[in-house]
Amino acid sequence: MKTLNRRxxxxxxxxxxxxxxxxxxxxxxxDDLEVHIDNFVFQPAELKIKVGTTVTWTNRDDIPHTVVxxxxxxxxxxDTDDKFSFTFxxxxxxxxxxxxxxxxxxMIKVE
Amino acid sequence: MSGHDHEGDGVSRRKVLxxxxxxxxxxxxxxxxxxxxxLGIIDSAEAATAAAPGMSFLQISDSHVGFDKPAxxxxxxxxxxxVNKINAMPAKPSFMIHTGDITHLSKAAEFDNAERIISQxxxxxxxxxxxxxxxxxxxxxYRERYGRGTKGHGWYSFDAGGVHFVGxxxxxxxxxxxxxxxxxxxxxxxxxxxxxxxxxxxxxxxAHIPLWTVYPEWGWGTEDGGRALEYVKGFGSVTVLNGHIHxxxxxVEGNVTFHTARSTAxxxxxxxxxxxxxxMKVEDxxxxxxxxxxxxxFKQNEQRLAIIDTPLQx
Numbered sequence: 203m204k205t206l207n208r209r210x211x212x213x214x215x216x217x218x219x220x221x222x223x224x225x226x227x228x229x230x231x232x233d234d235l236e237v238h239i240d241n242f243v244f245q246p247a248e249l250k251i252k253v254g255t256t257v258t259w260t261n262r263d264d265i266p267h268t269v270v271x272x273x274x275x276x277x278x279x280x281d282t283d284d285k286f287s288f289t290f291x292x293x294x295x296x297x298x299x300x301x302x303x304x305x306x307x308x309m310i311k312v313e
Numbered sequence: 314m315s316g317h318d319h320e321g322d323g324v325s326r327r328k329v330l331x332x333x334x335x336x337x338x339x340x341x342x343x344x345x346x347x348x349x350x351x352l353g354i355i356d357s358a359e360a361a362t363a364a365a366p367g368m369s370f371l372q373i374s375d376s377h378v379g380f381d382k383p384a385x386x387x388x389x390x391x392x393x394x395x396v397n398k399i400n401a402m403p404a405k406p407s408f409m410i411h412t413g414d415i416t417h418l419s420k421a422a423e424f425d426n427a428e429r430i431i432s433q434x435x436x437x438x439x440x441x442x443x444x445x446x447x448x449x450x451x452x453x454x455y456r457e458r459y460g461r462g463t464k465g466h467g468w469y470s471f472d473a474g475g476v477h478f479v480g481x482x483x484x485x486x487x488x489x490x491x492x493x494x495x496x497x498x499x500x501x502x503x504x505x506x507x508x509x510x511x512x513x514x515x516x517x518x519x520a521h522i523p524l525w526t527v528y529p530e531w532g533w534g535t536e537d538g539g540r541a542l543e544y545v546k547g548f549g550s551v552t553v554l555n556g557h558i559h560x561x562x563x564x565v566e567g568n569v570t571f572h573t574a575r576s577t578a579x580x581x582x583x584x585x586x587x588x589x590x591x592x593m594k595v596e597d598x599x600x601x602x603x604x605x606x607x608x609x610x611f612k613q614n615e616q617r618l619a620i621i622d623t624p625l626q627x
Contacts (some may be wrong), residue, residue, distance in 0.1 A: 241589035242531070264382040264592050266418060266448065272489075279448040281418060282382070299489035302444045305532040307490050 234258065234287075237308065239267050239280075239300075244308035251312055256289040267306065271298035367612040368474030371399060371409040371436070372519070374556030374606075375576030377445065378427040379417035384592035385600060388417070388578035393430050394625050395577040395606050400434060406608060407473060409436045412556035412574060413443025413484070413521030415455075424454055442467055443521040443557065444484040468499050470506050476611055476618075477510060479503065481520035483535045493522030493535035500537065504544050515550040515611065515618065523555040525564070525571045528584035533558050542569065552609070552618045558590070560603070561622045572620050575605040601626035 234256040238245050242263065249257065259269045261280040269277040269286050274296055277286035290296070290312040300306040373395060380388040399406075411431070416423035431438060446455040447466075456467060463469040463480075470479040481503070483493035495503075507516070518524065524541055526534035535541075545551045551569040559581035563572045579592040580603035587593065595603060605624035612619075 242591065243589070263589070264384065266445070268448075270489075278450070279418065297489060301487055302448070303532050304487040304489055304491045305530065 238262055242303055242306055248309040253293055253312055256287050258285055258287040260285045267300045268302055269298055270301045271296045369406045369608055369610040371406045372554050372574045372607040373409055374412040374574040375414040375559055375578055376427055377414055377417040377578035379423035380578050384579035384594045389426055391604055392577045396430055396433050409438045410519050411438055411440045412519055413441050414445040417445055419446055419449040419454055421454055424458055441480040441520055464502055465499055476515045476517055478517045483520045483522045491536050492532055495537050500540050503541055507544050512547050513549055516545050516548045517552045519554040522557045523573055524553050531590040574607040577604050
């Protein structure tokens with residue numbers, strides 16, 4: 203097994219557990235993942251996912267944010283507790299940011 | 314004392330010291346948080362203005378109409394308090410500038426409510442947008458209301474009382490990982506707008522996000538703000554007025570005074586003093602000492618603008 207940092211490990215573990223649970227299901231699909239916006243930070247800042255995974259962002263700040271990946275996806279403005287979901291159907295690296303607070307950036311790596 | 318001593322080769326030492334004096338005034342207000350704010354000082358500033366022909370205008374910022382979270386459940390109410398304070402001022406200002414984030418979510422009702430309250434000042438108001446004013450689906454509500462006669466996303470200039478005012482937009486087309494953004498088109502317009510102006514003309518630049526770098530970790534600065542400042546370099550008196558950071562901050566660099574105004578809605582933490590720049594919840598009793606407006610006085614032949622920050626409650 204390749205060297206993992208803690209975050210990768212947590213994500214992989216999550217995927218592994220989810221895969222184990224979903225294995226018997228007939229409608230098996232990649233499990234869905236969440237990104238939270240807390241204190242002007244996307245958490246986790248980087249996700250590694252499989253093609254077909256849906257990622258849902260939830261804004262837990264008292265200030266609106268957006269989730270924008272140039273040319274790929276763009277959420278509406280998310281007020282407190284609003285959510286935005288996007289299903290990744292193509293492999294690749296998706297850099298994204300908040301167009302209102304551009305110092306907030308994140309990455310979804312789709313394999 | 315002559316008003317012509319700055320002409321020719323830039324800024325005299327005395328001029329800088331004068332600016333520093335005023336900067337000291339601003340800092341004093343900051344440090345005291347407006348506690349001994351003392352109307353007496355406002356009176357003396359106004360008395361001085363009365364002695365020499367001059368002009369005063371007001372800056373209001375970050376009203377965030379529609380905001381109802383714990384940091385201030387009634388942002389419309391505190392805007393109204395600010396307007397009442399303005400209406401109670403003994404000398405009527407010439408006009409007002411609003412440095413953006415009029416609304417919290419760019420909803421039509423929020424714009425309407427803001428207009429209903431702010432119009433009670435019966436002052437002309439010159440607006441620039443904040444990022445919160447451009448988040449309606451079609452990004453049209455701000456421009457329908459305040460964009461008439463402006464260029465691009467809403468920039469413009471005007472003259473009042475011998476001062477040249479330039480309203481800039483630095484909240485559009487922000488780049489991932491970056492700060493506020495003016496963009497090439499606006500910068501070219503600014504350079505052209507200032508061309509041919511006498512270097513003794515006092516210049517006021519106003520925009521939502523600080524044009525100087527306050528704290529890049531929180532996005533508090535403008536990527537290409539330095540370019541705008543290049544264009545005003547030769548002018549004897551330059552004042553840069555911003556909002557966005559919901560607190561008073563001031564610095565003087567040569568002939569340029571940079572100043573940010575309080576919000577009328579909610580305070581934000583000092584740079585790095587909290588995990589994020591989000592709304593800061595303070596005890597109810599302290600809230601109104603951290604909200605407020607700024608009044609800016611300009612005396613002819615003195616080439617300087619004095620900025621007085623007045624909290625809603627001192």
